Amino acid sequence: MKIIIFEGNERFSCDYCGKDYNNLNTLRTHKYQDCRKFKTHVCSHCHTYFTRKYDMKKHIMKKHADSTLLTNTNVH
Known part of the structure; x- marks a missing residue:
């Protein structure tokens, strides 16, 4: 700082x-x-960065629900 x-x-x-x-x-x-710098979690579908894993999971479920079901991506 x-x-x-x-x-x-x-x-x-x-x-x-x-x-x-x-x-x-x-x-x-x-x-x-x-x-x-602190966004360490990356969406494997669209490469959007997130600070928290929880936010990335919400994003995947909302934006890539169809892709997630088709590819059987683990979002635990």
Whole structure:
């Protein structure tokens, strides 16, 4: 994390993508929900990245239900 002072206001910058925020908690949320560095779960159907395995499973069931049934993909 890098702290930037811009026009007298403290900003917090993401070390991975460079986005900056007014609030440290907002930066932390970004890191664990938005920043691709932390998106380690990948949909095998469309290669979309997810932070949480649970979100990837929901995505697969919603977006690829037909493909999942046809290919018998394990989504446990």
